[in-house]
Amino acid sequence: MKRRHTQSNGGSAKPVSDRTDSLQLAEKEIDRLYGLEPVINVDDVTGVDSEATPYVVIACPYCGESFETKIDLTCGSFDYVEDCQICCQPINLKIAVNDAAELTGVTALQLND
Numbered sequence: 510m511k512r513r514h515t516q517s518n519g520g521s522a523k524p525v526s527d528r529t530d531s532l533q534l535a536e537k538e539i540d541r542l543y544g545l546e547p548v549i550n551v552d553d554v555t556g557v558d559s560e561a562t563p564y565v566v567i568a569c570p571y572c573g574e575s576f577e578t579k580i581d582l583t584c585g586s587f588d589y590v591e592d593c594q595i596c597c598q599p600i601n602l603k604i605a606v607n608d609a610a611e612l613t614g615v616t617a618l619q620l621n622d
């Protein structure tokens with residue numbers, strides 16, 4: 510009566526391709542996490558940003574040049590003074606915003622008016 514010890518050397522060896530697979534998966538996972546997250550965040554911020562605080566083009570009442578400025582529509586209509594980006598003179602801006610926080614008008618006046 511012979512007893513045969515079956516050693517399980519072969520059984521414990523995992524195929525190389527399996528290891529490579531999970532490594533690639535992990536790298537893809539990291540790529541996905543680090544690659545997509547900022548894109549979603551930027552997209553999100555940009556979307557909110559452009560609605561609540563859009564850029565408007567203002568024609569300077571002093572020099573006649575146009576420039577873009579950012580305005581906040583979340584607080585309704587308002588007046589404020591902004592220096593012209595070209596000639597640096599103070600412009601009295603009247604921003605009209607309706608109840609739906611939509612821009613309805615931008616008036617640029619000389620501060621002295």
Ligand SMILES: [Zn+2]
Binds near residue numbers: 574594596598
């Ligand atoms: Zn100007």
